[in-house]
Amino acid sequence: MTQSKKIITLRNVSVSYDAHTALEEVNLDIYEDDFIGIIGPNGGGKSSLVKAIMGEVKYRGEIVIDDLLRRGNHFKIGYMPQVSQFDMRFPISIEEVVLSGLQTEKGFFGRYTTKDRERVAELLKKMGIEELAKRPIGEVSGGQMQRALLCRAIIAEPKLLILDEPTNFVDNSFEQEFYTMVAELSKQMAVIIVSHDLGTITSIVKSIVCVNRSVHRHNSNILTEEQLRNYNCPIQILSHGHIPHTVLEHHSGDGCKHHH
Ligand SMILES: Nc1ncnc2c1ncn2[C@@H]1O[C@H](COP(=O)(O)OP(=O)(O)OP(=O)(O)O)[C@@H](O)[C@H]1O
Numbered sequence: 001m002t003q004s005k006k007i008i009t010l011r012n013v014s015v016s017y018d019a020h021t022a023l024e025e026v027n028l029d030i031y032e033d034d035f036i037g038i039i040g041p042n043g044g045g046k047s048s049l050v051k052a053i054m055g056e057v058k059y060r061g062e063i064v065i066d067d068l069l070r071r072g073n074h075f076k077i078g079y080m081p082q083v084s085q086f087d088m089r090f091p092i093s094i095e096e097v098v099l100s101g102l103q104t105e106k107g108f109f110g111r112y113t114t115k116d117r118e119r120v121a122e123l124l125k126k127m128g129i130e131e132l133a134k135r136p137i138g139e140v141s142g143g144q145m146q147r148a149l150l151c152r153a154i155i156a157e158p159k160l161l162i163l164d165e166p167t168n169f170v171d172n173s174f175e176q177e178f179y180t181m182v183a184e185l186s187k188q189m190a191v192i193i194v195s196h197d198l199g200t201i202t203s204i205v206k207s208i209v210c211v212n213r214s215v216h217r218h219n220s221n222i223l224t225e226e227q228l229r230n231y232n233c234p235i236q237i238l239s240h241g242h243i244p245h246t247v248l249e250h251h252s253g254d255g256c257k258h259h260h
């Protein structure tokens with residue numbers, strides 16, 4: 001077997017907000033050919049984990065990013081934040097949102113070329129929202145915004161793509177297309193996708209990382225019930241055919257909160 005290259009190493013990484021510890025002593029290796037699904041309950045620390053990697057939150061411990069991900073003084077990482085956290089009141093257009101994915105390359109005052117704009121149009125078309133290019137972001141739906149944010153995350157052709165709950169607002173019919181696109185992208189770059197839609201992600205990802213204050217990596221897209229139970233939150237697996245469906249159960253008393 002050929003050895004794939006490690007691109008990110010987290011050593012004893014902890015993230016705290018005031019008195020609240022969101023992540024504790026996390027150790028995790030990420031490789032160039034990874035396609036990771038991050039799962040875990042609400043408030044478990046999934047977004048904190050990806051923000052730590054992006055350098056967007058303060059952390060203790062060490063995060064080493066390999067030169068393979070560097071281009072000059074910035075990182076070849078495409079990041080799509082959780083949409084609820086994105087400020088949609090900015091008076092900028094969808095096209096400008098996507099172009100801003102090139103900002104770290106161009107520098108703050110860099111000019112966008114005709115080629116850049118053509119690339120934007122091409123990506124928007126792929127996502128089925130080409131007619132929204134000039135529309136201010138305050139006037140698009142959550143799902144349309146998520147499509148634009150995926151364009152923004154990939155326009156600079158990253159080596160690692162990080163998606164934080166990318167399909168929260170996307171309708172069912174586009175969701176499947178969205179995942180198919182992400183699976184296609186995963187052939188060219190490492191992909192980390194945070195999702196509550198466990199059934200869907202486990203069928204496309206190669207590894208699963210469970211995040212619930214502590215972090216466990218499983219080098220398989222199928223988790224046994226025992227593995228899940230060992231990771232703190234009671235989780236039940238329902239199997240439908242060959243696709244393992246995983247459902248987070250409610251449990252009281254330890255601060256875990258779940259959707260649904
Ligand atoms: N900026 C912040 N200030 C204070 N506490 C925060 C902040 N961001 C997150 N937290 C807390 O840290 C914990 C982890 O939050 P995080 O957003 O990482 O969880 P998550 O797994 O992404 O949740 P969700 O599934 O709801 O997106 C939560 O208890 C949250 O309330």
Ligand SMILES: [Mg+2]
Pocket residue numbers: 046047048082164
């Ligand atoms: Mg989150």
